[in-house]
Amino acid sequence: MTQSSRSDRFGGLELRHDREWNYELDRITEAIDSREADTVGLQFPEGLKRTAPRVAADIEGAANRDITTVISGDPCYGSCDIDMALARRADLFVHFGHLPMSENDGILYVPLFSNVDPLPILEEALEELAPPEELPDVGLVTTAQHINMFDEMKATVEAAGYTVHTRRGAERLSQEGHVLGCNYASADLPVEHVVYLGGGKFHPVGLAMEHPDKHVLIADPVNNLVTDADADPFIKQRYGDIHRAMDAESWGIIFSTKIGQERWELAQEIVTNNEAAHLISTDEVTPDRLRNFDFDAYVNTACPRVTTDDAARFDEPLLTPGEYRIAIGEKPLDELAFDTYHGTW
Amino acid sequence: MTQSSRSDRFGGLELRHDREWNYELDRITEAIDSREADTVGLQFPEGLKRTAPRVAADIEGAANRDITTVISGDPCYGSCDIDMALARRADLFVHFGHLPMSENDGILYVPLFSNVDPLPILEEALEELAPPEELPDVGLVTTAQHINMFDEMKATVEAAGYTVHTRRGAERLSQEGHVLGCNYASADLPVEHVVYLGGGKFHPVGLAMEHPDKHVLIADPVNNLVTDADADPFIKQRYGDIHRAMDAESWGIIFSTKIGQERWELAQEIVTNNEAAHLISTDEVTPDRLRNFDFDAYVNTACPRVTTDDAARFDEPLLTPGEYRIAIGEKPLDELAFDTYHGTW
Numbered sequence: 001m002t003q004s005s006r007s008d009r010f011g012g013l014e015l016r017h018d019r020e021w022n023y024e025l026d027r028i029t030e031a032i033d034s035r036e037a038d039t040v041g042l043q044f045p046e047g048l049k050r051t052a053p054r055v056a057a058d059i060e061g062a063a064n065r066d067i068t069t070v071i072s073g074d075p076c077y078g079s080c081d082i083d084m085a086l087a088r089r090a091d092l093f094v095h096f097g098h099l100p101m102s103e104n105d106g107i108l109y110v111p112l113f114s115n116v117d118p119l120p121i122l123e124e125a126l127e128e129l130a131p132p133e134e135l136p137d138v139g140l141v142t143t144a145q146h147i148n149m150f151d152e153m154k155a156t157v158e159a160a161g162y163t164v165h166t167r168r169g170a171e172r173l174s175q176e177g178h179v180l181g182c183n184y185a186s187a188d189l190p191v192e193h194v195v196y197l198g199g200g201k202f203h204p205v206g207l208a209m210e211h212p213d214k215h216v217l218i219a220d221p222v223n224n225l226v227t228d229a230d231a232d233p234f235i236k237q238r239y240g241d242i243h244r245a246m247d248a249e250s251w252g253i254i255f256s257t258k259i260g261q262e263r264w265e266l267a268q269e270i271v272t273n274n275e276a277a278h279l280i281s282t283d284e285v286t287p288d289r290l291r292n293f294d295f296d297a298y299v300n301t302a303c304p305r306v307t308t309d310d311a312a313r314f315d316e317p318l319l320t321p322g323e324y325r326i327a328i329g330e331k332p333l334d335e336l337a338f339d340t341y342h343g344t345w
Numbered sequence: 346m347t348q349s350s351r352s353d354r355f356g357g358l359e360l361r362h363d364r365e366w367n368y369e370l371d372r373i374t375e376a377i378d379s380r381e382a383d384t385v386g387l388q389f390p391e392g393l394k395r396t397a398p399r400v401a402a403d404i405e406g407a408a409n410r411d412i413t414t415v416i417s418g419d420p421c422y423g424s425c426d427i428d429m430a431l432a433r434r435a436d437l438f439v440h441f442g443h444l445p446m447s448e449n450d451g452i453l454y455v456p457l458f459s460n461v462d463p464l465p466i467l468e469e470a471l472e473e474l475a476p477p478e479e480l481p482d483v484g485l486v487t488t489a490q491h492i493n494m495f496d497e498m499k500a501t502v503e504a505a506g507y508t509v510h511t512r513r514g515a516e517r518l519s520q521e522g523h524v525l526g527c528n529y530a531s532a533d534l535p536v537e538h539v540v541y542l543g544g545g546k547f548h549p550v551g552l553a554m555e556h557p558d559k560h561v562l563i564a565d566p567v568n569n570l571v572t573d574a575d576a577d578p579f580i581k582q583r584y585g586d587i588h589r590a591m592d593a594e595s596w597g598i599i600f601s602t603k604i605g606q607e608r609w610e611l612a613q614e615i616v617t618n619n620e621a622a623h624l625i626s627t628d629e630v631t632p633d634r635l636r637n638f639d640f641d642a643y644v645n646t647a648c649p650r651v652t653t654d655d656a657a658r659f660d661e662p663l664l665t666p667g668e669y670r671i672a673i674g675e676k677p678l679d680e681l682a683f684d685t686y687h688g689t690w
Contacts (some may be wrong), residue, residue, distance in 0.1 A: 041626070049637035053595055056623050068613060073599065073627030073634050085602040086626045250398055254418065257430040268413060278401050281386070281431045282418030283628075289418050292394035 023055060023096065024110050025062045031092055031108050032063050041090030043072040043083050045097040048112065055096070075284060078181065080260025080303070080341075082107065099144045099174035101260050102344035114145040118197050118221045122156050125195055125219035125226045132161035139165045139194035139214075141179045141186050143203055146221070150177045153197060165189040172344055179203055181305045182341035184210040195219055196229065204229035206305065210338040234308050238323060238336060245317040245327040248297035251277040254285055256302030259345045263301040266321055270299060274328070287314050299324040304339035368400060368441065369455050370407050376437055376453050377408050386435030388417040388428050390442040393457065400441070420629060422648070423526065425605025425686075427452065444489045444519035446605050447689035459490040463542050463566040467501050470540055470564035470571045477506035484510045484539035484559075486524045486531050488548055491566070495522045498542060510534040517689055524548055526650045527686035529555040540564055541574065549574035551650065555683040579653055583668060583681060590662040590672040593642035596622040599630055601647030604690045608646040611666055615644060619673070632658050644669045649684035 032040060040059065044052050056069040070090060072083040079098035087093040087106060097112045129135065138157055142150060150166075154177075157164040168176040169185025179186050179196070184207045187194050193215045196204045199222030208216045208231035216229035251274060255267040271277045277299075282289050285306045290298060297317045300307045307320050320339035325331040377385060385404065389397050401414040415435060417428040424443035432438040432451060442457045474480065483502055487495060495511075499522075502509040513521040514530025524531050524541070529552045532539050538560045541549045544567030553561045553576035561574035596619060600612040616622045622644075627634050630651045635643060642662045645652045652665050665684035670676040 046637050050639045053597075053623050053639060068616065068624065070600070070624040070626050071597075071638075073625040073638075075634070083626070085628070089626070252398075252416075255415070271413065278398055279413065279415040280418040281415050281428070281434070283430070289420070292391050293416075293418075294395045294398060 028059055029062050035092050037091035039090045040067050040069045041086040041093040042069055043076055043095045045076050048097050081258050084259055113148045116221045118146050118149050119156050121219045121221045125217055126160045136163050137191045138162040139187055139189040139191040141177050141196050143198040146197055147178055165191050181206050187211055205231050237311055241311055241317040242323050242327050245297035245319055250295045252280045252295035252298045253277050254280050254300045257283050261302040267301045373404055374407050380437050382436035384435045385412050385414045386431040386438040387414055388421055388440045390421045393442050426603050429604055458493045461566045463491050463494050464501050466564045466566045470562055471505045481508050482536045483507040484532055484534040484536040486522050486541050488543040491542055492523055510536050526551055532556055550576050582656055586656055586662040587668050587672050590642040590664055595640045597625045597640035597643045598622050599625050599645045602628045606647040612646045
């Protein structure tokens with residue numbers, strides 16, 4: 001089939017030339033050729049799934065071979081969350097929208113970079129800080145969507161007279177300055193103020209939970225807003241859930257089978273030391289999946305953001321492994337900390 | 346840990362001696378011994394998940410070895426729906442509540458048989474039929490929950506003067522007389538009347554969809570009711586969905602990764618012959634999983650009962666493969682048929 005016939009069918013958009021997202025058709029077709037792929041798996045995060053039929057049609061049209069594309073229908077919330085069933089079935093597997101957490105021969109990562117200029121809002125954010133003569137040191141982090149502009153961001157902070165501090169904090173992170181919802185080690189910096197450049201509250205709230213001693217300033221180029229991150233409502237809810245779980249007489253310890261969220265040893269260690277605890281293995285951690293069980297409380301060894309962000313949706317208290325140790329009296333209450341996720345796969 | 350300490354913690358029930366469900370602790374502990382299993386995976390259908398902590402505690406208490414049990418948290422709707430991620434991780438995998446669809450060395454099936462006497466309601470049902478002198482031939486089918494009493498049921502029908510017809514219709518079915526939600530080949534019998542013995546409407550409605558020429562009489566020992574199965578509301582909805590899908594300009598063809606629901610060739614054949622169709626690979630087929638895509642209509646090659654029973658919950662029309670052929674004009678409307686699922690795995 002031809003590119004144009006496909007495009008007509010999907011509303012006439014020439015997505016191949018869509019300036020909003022360059023999804024690197026050339027790199028994909030080259031990989032199809034070099035692997036002699038017949039079946040090509042495509043995985044999109046939730047926010048990009050709507051484009052999946054058009055991207056699949058474009059790839060089929062551009063390919064030099066007769067291929068079958070297969071779109072992953074499983075939920076996808078990050079590069080920790082690779083559809084391995086489809087990756088195993090496909091000759092080539094393309095994961096869109098995230099940076100690699102772990103390099104793998106069979107997986108091609110096609111990131112999605114924002115086309116919004118991050119520098120004006122960054123300049124605006126710096127004006128909120130004390131002048132560089134008083135507080136010269138500023139940390140800088142961003143998300144995968146803006147990481148392609150990280151050098152320019154650093155130059156902007158320096159041009160304003162500050163000393164910019166950055167690092168690649170962990171193997172789980174793709175590069176210097178990069179943060180994930182589960183890992184903010186790139187902000188482990190000798191600074192009081194960290195500027196987070198990116199859209200939304202999800203990442204900066206995690207950053208503030210992980211680094212409660214730091215001031216987290218949000219420069220949001222998507223909503224064109226400068227604000228401070230506030231983790232207090234989340235932390236209060238964590239204390240609430242810990243207290244509710246202190247009376248639990250039975251515990252479900254959740255182990256996730258998602259390839260980048262497996263903490264089997266941690267989960268197993270908990271049940272080994274608590275006779276009232278049982279392991280539950282699942283891919284998704286949702287209220288529906290737990291509703292039919294009869295445990296008093298749960299520990300989620302998978303994605304910490306399900307625990308901290310979705311807690312109110314669960315009927316029973318859902319704790320991180322660290323919070324669990326507080327609930328059973330192994331750690332004092334003031335050792336509450338963000339459940340940083342380490343390692344790759 | 347001891348059996349009694351576990352039982353105390355889970356409410357003092359001695360489930361090992363629970364007369365409502367003999368879950369064959371001896372057979373499980375023997376399998377643990379013979380495999381020298383350290384990790385034992387346990388999978389329960391939704392209706393039995395509430396008992397999972399107690400069953401897991403009983404197994405740990407009864408085992409002669411120090412074992413770790415792991416309960417599957419994924420949804421489970423039948424013996425087509427084995428948690429293979431857990432089965433691969435565990436040394437022994439126990440699937441509760443269903444009969445084997447396919448024998449597998451690593452999987453132990455522990456069925457759940459009803460303790461309700463099926464014979465009184467069966468006798469009552471037979472009184473609804475014409476007397477044996479007028480219509481001597483009666484078919485008989487039942488579900489996994491009552492199949493242990495199948496010989497007694499057959500004898501009851503014969504004692505009433507009828508000639509009872511039974512068969513094991515397909516490899517997918519465990520034995521003579523057994524029906525599944527997706528396969529009613531055990532009712533492919535030279536009779537006008539089929540007596541279905543079992544609780545609820547799910548199976549007899551499927552049976553009536555598969556065999557629209559037969560009278561399906563329900564003998565429900567759980568609700569103590571005799572009724573006729575009526576598939577008309579479902580069939581009307583199928584026609585409605587087919588008509589809605591006739592205008593579709595883009596199709597999502599759903600392929601399930603559940604081991605007993607994989608119809609890869611069928612799904613691939615559809616996309617090969619329709620340029621407006623794309624494959625979607627997923628484990629669960631739910632409205633949430635499809636909501637972020639932008640297809641006009643979907644074909645579900647996985648569990649047919651999701652299509653026929655949950656249709657109203659989906660935003661776009663969801664068709665069986667046979668209904669799809671009607672919608673695209675390859676088959677006449679009057680060839681609408683139940684999407685019988687064949688084969689094992």
